[in-house]
Amino acid sequence: MIALFTDFGLAGPYTGQMLAVLHQTAPEATTISLFADAPPGQPKPAAYLLAAYAAWFPTGTVFLCVVDPGVGGARRAVVASADDRLYVGPDNGLFDLVLRRAADARLWEITWRPPSLSASFHGRDLFAPVAARLAKGETLSALARPDAEHFERGWPDDLAEIVYIDHYGNALTGLRGSQVPTPARLVAGGRSIAPAATFSAVPPGTAFWYVNANGLLEIAVNRGRANEVLGLAVGSPITIDS
Amino acid sequence: MIALFTDFGLAGPYTGQMLAVLHQTAPEATTISLFADAPPGQPKPAAYLLAAYAAWFPTGTVFLCVVDPGVGGARRAVVASADDRLYVGPDNGLFDLVLRRAADARLWEITWRPPSLSASFHGRDLFAPVAARLAKGETLSALARPDAEHFERGWPDDLAEIVYIDHYGNALTGLRGSQVPTPARLVAGGRSIAPAATFSAVPPGTAFWYVNANGLLEIAVNRGRANEVLGLAVGSPITIDS
Amino acid sequence: MIALFTDFGLAGPYTGQMLAVLHQTAPEATTISLFADAPPGQPKPAAYLLAAYAAWFPTGTVFLCVVDPGVGGARRAVVASADDRLYVGPDNGLFDLVLRRAADARLWEITWRPPSLSASFHGRDLFAPVAARLAKGETLSALARPDAEHFERGWPDDLAEIVYIDHYGNALTGLRGSQVPTPARLVAGGRSIAPAATFSAVPPGTAFWYVNANGLLEIAVNRGRANEVLGLAVGSPITIDS
Numbered sequence: 085m086i087a088l089f090t091d092f093g094l095a096g097p098y099t100g101q102m103l104a105v106l107h108q109t110a111p112e113a114t115t116i117s118l119f120a121d122a123p124p125g126q127p128k129p130a131a132y133l134l135a136a137y138a139a140w141f142p143t144g145t146v147f148l149c150v151v152d153p154g155v156g157g158a159r160r161a162v163v164a165s166a167d168d169r170l171y172v173g174p175d176n177g178l179f180d181l182v183l184r185r186a187a188d189a190r191l192w193e194i195t196w197r198p199p200s201l202s203a204s205f206h207g208r209d210l211f212a213p214v215a216a217r218l219a220k221g222e223t224l225s226a227l228a229r230p231d232a233e234h235f236e237r238g239w240p241d242d243l244a245e246i247v248y249i250d251h252y253g254n255a256l257t258g259l260r261g262s263q264v265p266t267p268a269r270l271v272a273g274g275r276s277i278a279p280a281a282t283f284s285a286v287p288p289g290t291a292f293w294y295v296n297a298n299g300l301l302e303i304a305v306n307r308g309r310a311n312e313v314l315g316l317a318v319g320s321p322i323t324i325d326s
Numbered sequence: 327m328i329a330l331f332t333d334f335g336l337a338g339p340y341t342g343q344m345l346a347v348l349h350q351t352a353p354e355a356t357t358i359s360l361f362a363d364a365p366p367g368q369p370k371p372a373a374y375l376l377a378a379y380a381a382w383f384p385t386g387t388v389f390l391c392v393v394d395p396g397v398g399g400a401r402r403a404v405v406a407s408a409d410d411r412l413y414v415g416p417d418n419g420l421f422d423l424v425l426r427r428a429a430d431a432r433l434w435e436i437t438w439r440p441p442s443l444s445a446s447f448h449g450r451d452l453f454a455p456v457a458a459r460l461a462k463g464e465t466l467s468a469l470a471r472p473d474a475e476h477f478e479r480g481w482p483d484d485l486a487e488i489v490y491i492d493h494y495g496n497a498l499t500g501l502r503g504s505q506v507p508t509p510a511r512l513v514a515g516g517r518s519i520a521p522a523a524t525f526s527a528v529p530p531g532t533a534f535w536y537v538n539a540n541g542l543l544e545i546a547v548n549r550g551r552a553n554e555v556l557g558l559a560v561g562s563p564i565t566i567d568s
Numbered sequence: 569m570i571a572l573f574t575d576f577g578l579a580g581p582y583t584g585q586m587l588a589v590l591h592q593t594a595p596e597a598t599t600i601s602l603f604a605d606a607p608p609g610q611p612k613p614a615a616y617l618l619a620a621y622a623a624w625f626p627t628g629t630v631f632l633c634v635v636d637p638g639v640g641g642a643r644r645a646v647v648a649s650a651d652d653r654l655y656v657g658p659d660n661g662l663f664d665l666v667l668r669r670a671a672d673a674r675l676w677e678i679t680w681r682p683p684s685l686s687a688s689f690h691g692r693d694l695f696a697p698v699a700a701r702l703a704k705g706e707t708l709s710a711l712a713r714p715d716a717e718h719f720e721r722g723w724p725d726d727l728a729e730i731v732y733i734d735h736y737g738n739a740l741t742g743l744r745g746s747q748v749p750t751p752a753r754l755v756a757g758g759r760s761i762a763p764a765a766t767f768s769a770v771p772p773g774t775a776f777w778y779v780n781a782n783g784l785l786e787i788a789v790n791r792g793r794a795n796e797v798l799g800l801a802v803g804s805p806i807t808i809d810s
Contacts, residue, residue, distance in 0.1 A: 085349065087342070093735030094336045094578045095605035097621050097782070100571070103600045104625060107569065111598070114353070116345045121337035124736060125791065137339050141346060153791065156766030189384070203766045205781035251335030252366060282398030282445045297447035307367065307395065327591065329584070336578045356595070358587045363579035379581050383588060493577030494608060524640025524687045539689035540581070549609065549637065 086110070086219050087141055088117045089208065090133055090150040091124040098205070102148070102212045109216035118147075122248075123318045125153035127178040128239060130248035132258035135181035136300045138169060148215040149173035150207040159208055161194040163218070163228050172215045172223070174206070177274045184241070191290075192228035246272075246303075246320040253309025255316045256302050259324075261295030269325040272303055273314030276325055328352070328461050329383055330359045331376055331415075332392040333366040340447070344390070344454045351458035360389075361561045364490075365560045367395035369420040370481060371489035374500035377423035378542045380411060390457040391415035392449040403436040403452055405460070405470050412466070415458045416448070419479045419536065426483070434470035488514075488545075488562040495551025497558045501566075503537030511567040514545055515556030518567055530556075570703050571625055572601045573618055574634040575608040582689070586632070586696045593700035598600070602631075606732075607802045609637035611662040612723060613731035616742035619665035620784045622624070622653060632699040633657035634691040645678040645694055647702070648710050654708070656699045658690070661721045676712035710797065724751075730756075730787075730804040737793025739800045740786050745779030753809040756787055757798030760809055773797075 086106060092098040098270025099120060106115050118137060122130040130151045152159075152174040164171040164179035166186035171179050173193075181260075183189040194214055201209045214227055224230070248261055250256065255272070270277045270293050280292035288307040291314060296302040305313045328348060334340040341362060348357050360379055364372040372393045380389055394401075394416040406413040406421035408428035413421050416438075425431040433448070436456055443451045456469055466472070485500025494497065512519045512535050522534035530549040533556060540545040545564075547555045570590060576582040583604060590599050602621060606614040614635045622631055624791050636658040648655040648663035650670035656678075667673040678698055685693045698711055708714070727742025728787075734740065739756070754761045754777050764776035772791040775798060780786040787806075789797045 085346070087346070091735075095603075096732075096734045097602055100600050100602040101621075101624065104569070104571070107598050108626065114349050116342050116349065118339050118342040119337075137343075140343065142350065144560035154768055157768035186654065202781035204778065208781065248338075250338045251333075251340075284396055284399035294446065297450065312591075329588070356591050358584050360581055360584040379585075382585065384592065410649070475776075490615070492580045493575075515720065526638055526641035536688065539686035539692065546595075 086113050086115045086146045086148055086215055088115065088148050089119050089122060091122045092120055098207065101208045104229045105208055105212040106216045109213055110220045113219040122151050127151050127176045129245065129258060129318055131181045131289060131323045132176050132243045132247050134178065135185055136298045138182060140298055143168035143200055145169050146215050146219045147171045148211055149178055151178055152206065155206050156203040161206065162232055163192040163194060163224060165190045165192065170218050172211050180237055180239055190230060190232045191232045192224055192230050193232035194228045244322045246316050246318055248318065249311045253311045254302055254304045256300050257322050259301040260299050261301050262299065264301055264324060269275040271323045271325050272320065273316050277303060292314065328355050328357045328388045328390055328457055330357065330390050331361050331364060333364045334362055336362045340449065343450045347450055347454040348458045351455055352462045355461040364393050369393050369418045371487065371500060371560055373420050373423045374485045374489050376420065377427055378540045380424060382540055385410035387411050388457050388461045389413045390453055391420055392453060393420055394448065397448050398445040403448065404474055405434040405436060405466060406431045407434065407466065412460055414453050422481055432472060433474045433476045434466055434472050434473035437565055438468045438469040486557050486564045488560055490560065491553045495553045496544055496546045497552050498542050499564050501543040502541050504545050505540065506543055506566060513565045513567050515558050516563065517556055519545060570597050570599045570630045570632055571700055572599065572632050573603050573606060573801045575606045576604055578604045582691065585692045589692055590700045593697055594704045597703040606635050610676050611635050611660040613729065613742060613802055615665045616727045616731050618662065619669055620782045622666060624782055627652035629653050630699050630703045631655045631661055632695055634695060635662055636690065639690050640687040645690065646716055647676040647678060647708060647711060649674045649676065649708065654702050658696050661723065664721055664723055674714060675716045675718045676708055676714050677716035678712045680711040718771040728806045730800050730802055733795045733802065736787055737795045738788045739794045741806050742785050743785040744783055745785050746783065748785055755809050756804065758801050759798055761787060
């Protein structure tokens with residue numbers, strides 16, 4: 085299985101062109117879009133999202149990850165191998181949390197090059213062909229050199245910021261529920277917010293937080309949009325009021 | 327074939343995580359997204375949309391339906407069996423119109439439970455595994471108990487409201503064309519609207535109504551957005567001016 | 569492979585219903601969405617987008633193209649055969665540039681008719697069944713009559729307008745990079761814009777143009793949204809300041 089994690093949006097030609105490459109190179113592979121709307125051009129919040137959601141996929145999954153504001157510049161192309169999953173994409177911190185949380189982690193620099201490489205669409209020209217080859221069973225060592233130097237960016241283990249606003253207006257944080265004492269209150273958008281077990285446990289219009297189905301602390305409003313009620317966006321800071 | 331009917335939006339991780347479950351459990355099944363933007367958290371208009379669009383799919387289709395504002399609360403998980411199609415989802419009225427319009431209808435309560443059930447994402451943890459098992463050919467009686475009590479919500483046979491605004495700004499109603507006399511005028515957004523056979527039959531900028539390709543009465547504006555021109559949204563009332 | 573090029577948007581039931589038809593008729597075919605958000609109801613800019621992106625797909629691809637404001641009116645249904653790719657859709661100019669740029673081009677009028685044809689959704693009822701039959705290997709001559717009269721609309725070889733705004737706010741023009749002298753400046757939104765090799769070659773907030781990965785001249789702003797910074801939308805004129 086190949087899982088896509090990008091900031092392309094679902095519309096437009098970008099995902100479709102990558103899918104065409106994947107299909108031509110690895111016709112047997114199943115491709116699933118995990119996120120097409122990761123924070124645009126922001127590898128830091130995207131790294132916390134990816135680490136929380138990728139862990140839920142079966143081992144053997146190849147993640148094709150494109151949040152790549154430095155495309156065409158000097159940033160390297162890498163594969164992170166972490167706990168029997170592979171992550172293909174730019175070396176801009178996107179895989180830092182995946183690597184840090186894995187028991188077994190290794191960073192590879194992609195050495196494979198396509199016959200023709202555009203300056204602006206490495207997702208199609210470089211990352212998708214490599215992901216498809218890995219999904220087909222080609223060995224990493226045929227495509228990349230191991231033990232690439234890893235530049236530690238010093239990002240925290242958990243990020244006390246909003247990292248994603250979903251379709252319902254729920255605000256996902258970069259904090260894992262397991263790292264926060266459950267009776268704690270959060271402060272977000274200038275408001276103190278108590279935990280609740282589920283939407284229907286609070287009155288309509290009330291903000292609450294809970295640990296979502298992928299382990300992230302998430303802020304919601306029963307029958308409302310938390311981002312609008314609390315004025316939250318990707319990057320808004322959260323504090324734990326314990 | 328498994329058809330998805332949700333209010334998840336296409337972006338974000340929710341549909342992708344359900345697709346991963348479907349693929350792992352029923353790799354041979356083809357999955358198609360019918361609606362990913364059903365009215366968010368509103369089972370009533372969604373029920374009229376579902377009934378109109380599901381009837382068009384081939385018999386044997388399994389519909390995985392998640393418009394589920396009560397997730398985590400006391401609402402039951404059900405399968406509606408109606409005219410050789412199966413509908414898996416929450417028991418909140420979403421299947422009321424499908425059941426009422428079927429010649430052969432039966433409601434089942436899902437008894438199967440996953441090893442681990444999140445409080446907020448029954449689509450992934452409960453409904454998708456059940457839909458995949460049904461698509462693979464497992465019997466309903468292995469997953470659910472028949473003749474679940476059906477709470478009639480007293481919703482009308484046709485809903486004189488807007489139930490969906492599409493990408494073009496066209497406003498779909500919950501009224502079936504077959505139930506409305508064709509020369510009738512409608513009143514919507516304070517304006518009286520005449521029928522027309524097709525877009526090009528009226529001048530640009532003119533509102534008209536017609537029976538859409540799935541049998542619902544729909545309000546459109548030639549080369550314009552009916553929702554903006556007429557001030558319509560999901561829930562706006564319609565009256566028939568006959 | 570069947571590639572979809574439509575103005576349906578990804579949400580809503582339209583793409584899903586076409587996919588259901590394609591799957592039932594040609595279950596072996598792989599279907600990829602290239603554009604679901606072509607300029608709504610505007611065949612002219614869509615024609616330049618299609619010509620630029622279709623050329624990148626492998627020969628043998630069948631394109632199912634629905635930008636069809638005249639649906640239900642007198643416009644014909646056609647197949648354009650151009651350089652070993654097939655394009656199925658309405659005869660409204662959408663294929664004019666594909667035909668003009670092909671070494672080997674022929675226009676066919678679709679004669680096949682479905683048992684039942686709605687007035688508003690020829691994508692589902694007519695174009696998708698024809699595309700699926702072609703993808704399965706049915707001959708064009710069984711579905712269409714060759715040498716349909718081609719009404720030349722007199723559109724230019726390259727269109728000096730914005731034809732698409734992407735998810736990042738980048739503004740694609742209908743100008744091929746190969747037709748523009750590279751040191752030229754463009755004027756768009758009242759501003760003179762210089763070329764740059766890539767995003768990271770200009771300071772944040774600066775507008776520049778480049779030739780994108782599909783050969784079209786594109787206007788972008790490093791770490792910004794060109795459409796907002798420059799006030800651009802589909803149809804905005806571009807001039808080359810050479």
